[in-house]
Amino acid sequence: MIHFIDNIENYIYLIPLLPLIGFVINGLIGKNLPRGIVYFIGCISIFASFVLSALALWKVIDTGNALEIAYGSWFHSGGLNVSIGLKVDQLSAVMINIVSGVGFLIHFYSIGYMKGDEGIYKFFAYLNLFCFAMLVLVMGDNLLLLFLGWEGVGLCSYLLIGFWYKNKDYADAGKKAFIVNRIGDFGFLIGIFLIFQYFGTLNIAGIQEFLVKHPGEVKLLIEGGVITIITLLLFVGATGKSAQIPLYVWLPDAMAGPTPVSALIHAATMVTAGVYMIGRLHFLFSLSEVTMLIILIVGAVTALYSGTIAITQKDIKKVLAYSTISQLGYMFMAMSVGAFSVGIFHLMTHAFFKALLFLSAGSVIIACHHEQDMTKMGGLSKRLPVTHIAMFIGMLALSGTVPYISGFLSKDLILEKVFLFEGGLGVLSGLPVGKIFWGVGLITALFTAFYSFRLMGMTFWAKTRMKDEDYHHVKEPSKAMSTVLILLAVLSIVGGWVGIPEILGGNNPFHSFLSKVFDPTSAHGEVHHGNTPYILMGVSTSLGIILAIIAAFMYGKNWSFPERFTQKGIGKLLHRLSYNKYYIDELYEVLFVKTIMKGSRLLWKWVDAFIIDGLVNGTGRLAQLIAKLGQNVQTGNVNTYALSIVLGVMALLTWFMIATYNN
């Protein structure tokens, strides 16, 4: 056993392999196995993988070196030599622990959530397959392996979103997710080809080595814009997978899938693949200022845009989905200002609290018999105490309003790094770019606080709008689910403590751990900037708290039920107070809610309906047009076919004649 732990690097292949085995067993014979065994296989495979990941992480921390293992050549063709190798360095060690750890919790939660579904074995098989693909993505030491995992998670996402095929909408949502992802992958794939073209290798370490060894060539590549093109193409892939503008459209639709899937794929792991990829190739990305700036803009705009959408949604999962998009935008902002370790830190904390939020939402949904509309909930805090607390903690973390809670730490670090960013090209040169985008980030944070507590208010604190008998039937779902919620809630609080920055009295071990991967010189923020961080923190936190309270009051008390509140015959003072409150609400409605909400709804409608959908529909219409034209060629009549053959010949010959005429 000791031997095993000491030589863990020889066994890291088991980390992805175990879930694959679980997939094969459950997929092939799961139907004939008793439920218990299906659960057991599904969970134990990922749990074992988690244990190994933890051991690997421990070893990496212990030795400070990456665990690498090469399994020899995979294939070679036309100068392309691809080897199979796995690598667990500081970055991937963190990632595999998130994937397998959160993955395990979600597996465990699914036992309760999916109870009674006849295709449960298939569900577990797909979950395992997903974990396998994600682990391959994270551990692969070359871009092709990374791409395989990249596509693999897309495929699993498709399979899992469309898990309940009965409904054609689900199938369509799955298809949409898959195809939008493919569009992103298309950019990614071309980027990979170009990397091979210019660096002659697909091995990540090899690329890094090339950059170090051939500074002259690299300089030419940078000046020629090649690096910018490559990184932009890679970023297109990242926008697809991590749901950034313009390819974010699939993620809200993907909420059609079962909630654990949303938690695992669309919150905790898969969507972070783009962020991870940028971290993995940070040495390439940091060579192109243009790309970094574009990432910053895209990240910030996405964060703000989806934040404004989230405040108007009624569907509980949609709120969380848009908030995920928004948080991913934060991560991209962090990556783009060179604060890679901060981005990864937020990735990790986000994985904890977003998984928690989705799973809590899942138990709310289960408790309300698959009702997802928040306007039909309310008052659940009494019926679902555990879920309520868990979700409350998750929301505190998401909004980052309480110091020392994980989300607070990571989000604040991001805002600080963005504030300190001093870049800017072209139009933006000379402007205080960092401060502008800090402003955007701050506004987003305020939106975040608002919609977080709006959700809490509407779901848990407001008077219930459910029918009485329904309301009384609401009860906390199974023990397994509650356990997971509690575990994740604890993680959401303490998960960030590994990264407490110095200004808050910590020494940020997370950052120094990851700095082995991310060259310390590329990350900002080692210098103290006096009181600035404190001021920034104070501004964002206090504003956040204020908005959270506003939201909590607006939605937690008497939202849309003023009449009933007054008719109940409570004292005059209370009545007047409540009246006044109503008045304030009205004011807010007019000043704040109406304008901003209308504005954001309008924005959403316009951008979504006209630009995004228009683009999609336009492409569709173009396809229809081409096909219609094609149908005119395919008349089915043999004479006209012959005619078009002659036309083809004539076209070729005319072209040839013109081509030769000039000679």
Next chain:
Amino acid sequence: MFTLQNSIILGLILFSIGAYGVLTRRNLLVVLMSLEIMFNAVNLIVLAFNYFRFYQQGKELGHYFVLLVIAVAAAEAAVGLAILVTIYRNRRNVDSDELTEMKG
């Protein structure tokens, strides 16, 4: 008059006539006949080239080729007519306009 150019032009005229037949005739029997005209036109061109350019060198490759083309044309005609007979048995006509069950 009796030159390579004119022979080729003759061949191409016949080829175009045959092709025109394939393009316009609805009667598939006549379409098959038009195809035969096209093959013949090609044979004519091959033999013309063979005679005017390579006869002095004693080449008769063109002759062999033309014989092959005739054999192939015969085989294709036989199969084509067989299919036509089948179609006639099923449909009672050999009209290309009726033969558009599959399209789009």
Next chain:
Amino acid sequence: MNITTLNGILPILILTGVGLLVLLVEAFIERDRERRFAFILSLAGIIATLVSLFSQLVHHDADLLLFGGALIVDHTGLAFSIIICLGALLVLILSHRHVTRIHRNAGEFYSLILFATLGMHALTISNDMMTFFVSLEVMSVAVYILAGVNRKSLKSNESALKYLILGAFSTAFLLLGIAFVYGATGQMGFMEIKEALLSEANAPFQSVGILGLILIMVGFIFKIGAFPFQQWVPDVYEGAPSIVTAFMATCVKTAAFAILLRGLFTFFQADESGFLMSALTVITVLTMIFGNFMALIQSNIKRLIAYSGIAHTGYILLAILAALSDPAKPDITPILFYLLVYTLMTVGAFAVLIGASRGGEEVETFEDIRGLGYKHKLLGLFMAFFFFSLAGIPSTAGFMGKFFIFKAAISKELYALAVIGILTAVVSVYYYLKIVVYLYLKEENRRYEKYSIQWNYLLASFLTFLLVLFLGIFPQFGFKLLK
């Protein structure tokens, strides 16, 4: 005739002999046993051919010219032939039991398959215009007949006649091209033609020669079904019996690509103006776009496969362009690999489609496969897998095939082509997924209530499944096989 020659033409001899024997089976064996006997005989014949081809490939050290240069036994030709024979083998396995549903006499059907395979093999190793033309016709005529073999079906009749008329029409243009090339050079052998076109003495006739080459290329492009000459593909594929469609979509296409490649490699060097290259580029782009977009609106699965086959033709043309842009050291492995993979995937998909057909009623529309994935787990799994592979999802061989093609295109700096290729491949995901979605849509089709799958469909689909999966994970094996 020495032993080398004999060895070189052994596949042709085997196929001829077995083809004739199978024809005679009907005369000597009673009807009940006839089908099985003919099946075993032709299976043995194809396997013997495969073995003979493999042994030639293994012992191949130098290109072998036979019969005064009429045939050339070289690595490329053998690799193509192996792919073709593999396809034919799978088609044969599939047609057992199925064949009597579409045609009374199994022997005749098998013999036509064997003769068509013979024509294809002769095509891949032919080295002069006459041999190439006749073997092309042996293949085509046999396939015309096969397309119309289901005499009772109006669609089958129609597809056979359309195929024949348009095939003959394009052949006429091909022949005109050969006539011009012959007129310009006085040669029939490919190498001789190239030398003659490049020689100083023939300089005045070079343009006529290239005019001929363009017309010959028209014939080739017709056979592979690329854009301006693709009209026949969907109609013929839809109308022909599924088993024949599988044969056409894989073997015929592979053979046509073999001769296209041989012709192009010879002629591109002769064409100093570069016209053929630019024409082929345009054709490639249009083929990829046309095939994929037309497939989007199809409701018939066979027709969809036909259009997607056109799109795949475009991808292979892209690989050919990439190989041709470096004629000194052409890398044709991507082409071979893609064709191998395409053959396997397509035959696999057809194996499932044929396996799912009930009582002589073929699977045609999407509704026909609705819910198949639930009724027949394995069949549905295979089918989904094959369509994922056709769409180029990683860990399938289809992905690897596309990967190598696009890699080759980008490394030859054909950026625009590669981008169009990858974008259209994204489009293709849409319609392939549509099939998978229908496969697993809940409202089940009553067709599949009582259902038992016969061993031969299962065997064929399982074999292809394993191979596609294996090649997707270990593509190196495919390269070794073809090298």
Next chain:
Amino acid sequence: MTDPVVLTDVLFLLFSVTAIVFSLLVVVMKNPIHSSISLVLSFLPIAAIYVLFHAPFVAVIQILVYAGAIMVLFTFVIMMVDLSEKEYTLHKGKIYKLLSFLIMGGFLLMVPYMVTRFLPETISEPKESVVLSHFTSKKEAHEFGSTKNIGKLIFGKPVINDPVQANDNTLKSMQIVSFELASILIMVAIVGAMILARTRKKEER
């Protein structure tokens, strides 16, 4: 004057015009029977032109195979198919016909234009001095048509004055393959015709 050049010119012109006229009739005639007769009649002048090209064997085969075999086949099928009078008017719409006509006309203008432009000069008949005649001697010419010379007649071997001689053996062995393949092709066609066209009664039993 019996200048051979003039004679061949006249003959060529005559045969060409006949061939073109009868080919046109094939396409234009409404009744397929008339078409098929025109087809035979168009093959005859083409065969005659083959003789002018010093390819008598091919000419013979042309007549035997086309006029003798293929036409009989066509005629049989026409009889079998027995189309009603109404269906003989098988033409498409006017616009389509015009379009086809224009396209084929374009083809007809373009390709000859290209060919004549590409060809370096007008190439007329090979000179008599180079190729004496079809026969080596007057005696042989005298015996033209006798069974003794049937081989000569068939293969029409010219006398080669050109020092560059083609390697005959290579050529011969080259054609073995294609002719063997052609025999297989014929057999495939026979099998096909048998499969497709044999009566259906047996099957329906």
